Amino acid sequence: MRFLYSVFIVAVLSAAAAYFLPWWSVAVVCFLAAMFMKQSGGRAFLMGFCGVGLQWLTIALLSDVANDHILSSRMASLFHLPSYVLFIAVTVFIGGLVGGLAALAGALLSPKAAVRQV
Amino acid sequence: MTGEKPKKIKPGRWVLLVLTTVFIYLLDKPLGGLPAIGRLLDPMAGCWANAEPVNEDFSTAIKLPGLQKASVWLDERLVPHIHTETEHDAYFMQGYIHATFRLWQMDMQARAAAGRVSEVVGEKAFRFDRKQRRKGMVFAAENSLRAMESDPATKAMMDAYTEGVNYYISQLRYRDLPLEYKLMGFKPEPWANLKIALLLKYMADDLSGKVDDLGMTFLKGILDSGQMERLFPEKIQGSTPVIPSGTVFEQPSLAPKRVPDKKTLFPSFQPDDFGEVREDGKGSNNWVLSGSKTASGAAILCNDPHLGLNLPSLWFEVQLQAPGLNVYGASLPGTPGVVIGFNDSVSWGFTNNYRDVKDYYLINPVANEKNKYWFGGNQLAFSPRIEKIGIKGKPDFLDTISYTIHGPVMYDNNYGERDGMKKMLAVCWMAYRPTNELKAVYMLNKARNYNEFVDAIMNFQCPAQNIAYADRQGDIAVWGQGQFVNKWKDQGRFVMDGTDSATLWQELIPMRENPHVLNPPQGYVASANQNVTDSTYPYHDRGGFVELRAWRINQVLSGLSKARVEDMFALQNETYSYLAANIVPGLLKYTASVQSRYLDGLRQWDYRLTAESEPATFFQVWWSFFYGEVWYPLLGGHVPNNLMPLHERTMQLFLSDVHPLKGVPVDGYYSAIVSRSYRMATDSMARSEKQGSTQWYNIKNTTVSHLAKLPAFSFDHLKVGGWGNTVNATKRDHGPSWRMVVQMGKEIEAYGVYPGGQSGNPGSRYYADFLQHWADGKYYRLLFLPNSEQQDDKQVRWKWSIN
Known part of the structure; x- marks a missing residue:
């Protein structure tokens, strides 16, 4: 439950950050969040991955459905992907990877994590 | 927790942070041919922000500085109908709206005209850019800009338009940028009046820039004069000229030029002096029927200019209203006014007039004097013009282009490449003159009758056009318009000796003496790039004319009576060869x-x-x-x-x-x-x-390509018939770029369609929504609103309230 909360919070905070700041601000959110939480590296990665992934998925899906997949189909074809679904998947994966890596980096540098592992 | 003593973090743990930072940095930078992936995929501001909802509500209220109250109604096809209190506001809004829907296209085409594509795409566009510079495109635009800005009407028109574009650009955030900017990784720069001039020169180059002088010069060396005339007759046998035979031309005010009595007017070349690849000529049709030929008794005007088929489309439909102005038609994104269209009194259309307005001269440089050349027995100094070509990721390239009394030296031993010549050839081209075609557009948009139409087109100097006209009073006319030189026979047909003053372009033919016809007895006039005149025309008017479509159109129109607009649709779409x-x-x-x-x-x-x-x-x-x-x-x-x-x-x-x-x-x-x-x-x-x-369409493969040549944003194998030899001249990548039929009755009944859509955004449903309609040969009834502050037409879907 706590994990789901953290994912949700990362999603909301990264959405807010990306709205006002450059796209990579989502990584800063994940990094900081992981730094101040006590959790294993794996869980941190998952939190960042799912948090940013969820945010990117939500916004991409909302845009895509309202758009009848026009843009996503053309972008998919531009990148030689067979379907717009894959273009959404690639989007979510890249967002998730950025969030996951940033959170993992945060967890590794977290003072709390350092304490726990000693 | 308070009691725990913080331990030192092992240095190895920083590695991931560094790697992650590098990873994100790379996602934020374009790599190789790829766009910045992270920035592009970011759903908030990246490409997803260009996914326009299919049920988008375009209605809005906008505050625009310096404008009075104004309204823009968008109809169901996303055609804006702009109603303003002043002309300034009308052109400001047109600029603002062009930028809203077509910013990237305007930007790219102005860059293409100026030879500035390499700045944003890198070295692959260098050859293209350099050719544009060698051709003198910027020189030509600067000359015209001076004429356009010294005329108060066009100056005000351009200033307002540019202001509108720039206001739109100034409020853009990254997420609002057209998709192509995000893919190509650059940003729009401020608009300028020069860009308007550049775009008009781009059209002039498209329509009058390709001439056969080099090929003709070669052939002259291997054929005798009888063979030349047989294979390339000045007036082909059986031609049905634009200005019908029997029309009496104006008395010439200038004496026809005699061929100078010299043997050296034309140099001769060897076969291996050449190598330019030919581009297919551009064609177009327009015709006008007088009331005597139509079922309704009203005049009908039809036009379909055949140009490159691209997305975003070359044309953008618009209606402009201000006091004394109510015009509808096809506008060129990046330029103010309506180019082809109609207002509440008159209608007009264009086809290319292939009368020759571009010639080549062989320049003879003075031996041992690098900066001089021979002309008329004297040594003249070249005037150098330095062109700086910016190339993304590379140092600038500086090209010094020598200007002669004739024009810029296009080819010399620094620049021949695959293109052409090792010999020094200068170009003389009407497009270099300080002409103001925008003035013609400005006046056409407001013309109320034939005389005002004629006054307007006296400003249309280059490219030469056959301008068709029909009005609600029932008058029809066509002018073979342009600024022409009083040439001697064959002057400029071949490369000329640039040292001989007898070859220089001399006096200009007064434009009012250009071939024209008003209300001919046959009841119609048709132009389809054929010979403009028969042999009774007093001046020499050789050019690269073609006849096939004209023969067919004349065949059909001469047999037609009680014509309806549907007959016109059928003729524009006819594939009979x-x-x-x-x-x-x-x-x-x-x-x-x-x-x-x-x-x-x-x-x-x-x-x-x-x-x-x-x-x-x-x-x-x-x-x-x-x-x-x-x-x-x-x-x-x-x-x-x-x-x-x-x-x-x-x-x-x-x-x-x-x-x-x-x-x-x-x-x-x-x-x-x-x-x-x-x-x-x-x-x-x-x-x-x-x-x-x-099947013919499958082999022909008519393709409407995105301007960046991205297949994902293009459409191929369109199911369309026709070819260059049929009235429906849809070829592989050229074809009817705007089909328009206007019946100028008590109520104006106008129809049109173009192969594209109003929005330039590949993520919009309006990106190519006319394409199938166009391919099927269908038309839209154009919504021509009365000049009024209130509109209740049910085709109006959205409204912008300004101030």
Whole structure:
């Protein structure tokens, strides 16, 4: 439950950050969040991955459905992907990877994590 | 927790942070040919922000500084109808709206005109850019800009338009940028009046920039003058000129020029002096019918300019309203006003007039004097112009272009490349003159009658155009318009000796003496790039005219009475090939004894190049081999610009059995060519059949390409018939770029369609929503609103309230 909360919070905070700041601000959110939480590296990665992934998925899906997949189909074809679904998947994966890596980096540098592992 | 002592973090743990930072940095930078992936995929501001909802509500209220109250109604096809209190506001809004829907396109096309594409795409556009500079495109635009800005009306028009574009640009955030900026990784720069001039010169180059002087010069060296005139007649036999025969021309105010009595007017070249690849000519149709020929009794004007088929489309429909102005039609994104259209009194349209306005001169540099050349026995100094070509990721390239009394030196030993010449050739081109075509557009948009139409087009100097006119009073007219030089016969037909002052362009023909006709007895006027005049025209007006479509249009219109707009739709979309109708019986005569399904197909064929037709494919393939077999052996395979006699001339020689070079009938001469080309055609068809359908549209592959040549944003294999030899001149990447039919009755009834959509955004449903309609030969009824602050037409879907 706590994990789901953290994912949700990362999603909301990264959405807010990306709205006002450059796209990579989502990584800063994940990094900081992981730094101040006590959790294993794996869980941190998952939190960042799912948090940013969820945010990117939500916004991409909302845009895509309202758009009848026009843009996503053309972008998919531009990148030689067979379907717009894959273009959404690639989007979510890249967002998730950025969030996951940033959170993992945060967890590794977290003072709390350092304490726990000693 | 408070009691725990913080331990030192091991240095190895920082590695991931560094790696992650590098990873994100890379996602934020374009790499190789790829865009910045992270920035592009970010759903908040990246490409997803360009996914326009299909049920987007375009209604809005906007505050715009310096404008009075204004309204923009968008109809269901996203055509803006702009109502303003002043002309300034109308053109400001037009700029603002063009930028809203077509910013990237305007930007790119202005860059293309100026030779500035490499700045944003890198080295791959360098050759293109350099050619634009060598051609003097920026020089030409700067000259015209001076004329445009010294005229108060066009100055005000451009300033307002540019202000509107720039206001739109100034409030853009990254997420609002057109998708292509995100893909290509650059940002819009401020608009400028110079860009308007550049775009107009881009059109001038498209329409008057390709001439056959180099090819002609080559052919003159291998053919005698009788053969030249036979293969490339000044006025082709049987021509149905734009200005109908029998029309009396204005008395010439200038004496016709005599050919200077010299042998050295034209230099001669060797075959290996050349190598330019020919581009196919651009065509267009327009015609006007007077009330005596129509069912309604009102005049009808039709126009379909054939230009490059691209997305975002070349054209953008718009209606502009201000006091004294209510005009609807096709506008060019990046320029103010309506180019082809109608207002509440008059309508007009354009086709290209191929009268020659661009010539080449051989320059003779002074030996040992790098900066001088010979002219009229004197040494003149070149005036250098330095062109700085910016190349993304590379240092700038500086090209010094020498300007002569004739114009810029296009080719010299620094610049020949694949393009052409090692010899020094200068270009003289009407487009270099300080002309103000925008003034013509400005005045046409407000013209109320024939006289005002004529006053307007007196400003239309280059490119030369056949401008058709019809009004609600029932007047119809066509002018073969442009600024022309009083040339001697063949002046500028070949590369000229640039040292001889006799070859210099001299006096200009007064534009009011240009060929024109008002309300001819035949009740219609038609232009389709054919000869403009018959031989009674007092000045020399040679050019690269073609006749096939004109023959057909004249054939149809002369037989027409009580014409309705539907008849006009049918004619604009007609795929009947005048060439095939004449050639096929001739070809079949020679192959009467041959049995084959291809020939059976041709024997039953109705000469229509319909989309599904297979005989059409076979005819086109056969004719193309036949044409090659007639000319390549005689003229060699290396004629510059791939210049060959016209298809219509080839047809005439074949049908009269005349040997192309000997000029007399030679028994059986064509028989061998027919059977040789027949074999080649059947082989080629058999190969194509193995690869798929040989229906005409499939082989022809009409493609509407995105301007950045991205197949994902393009459409190919459109199911359209026709070819350059039919009225519906839809070729592979050229075709009717805007079809318009306007009936100028008590109520104006206007129809139009273009192969694209109003939005330039590939993520919008309005990106290419007219395309299928266009391919199907269908039209939209154009919504022409009365000049009023209130609109209740049910086709109006959205409203922008300004201030």
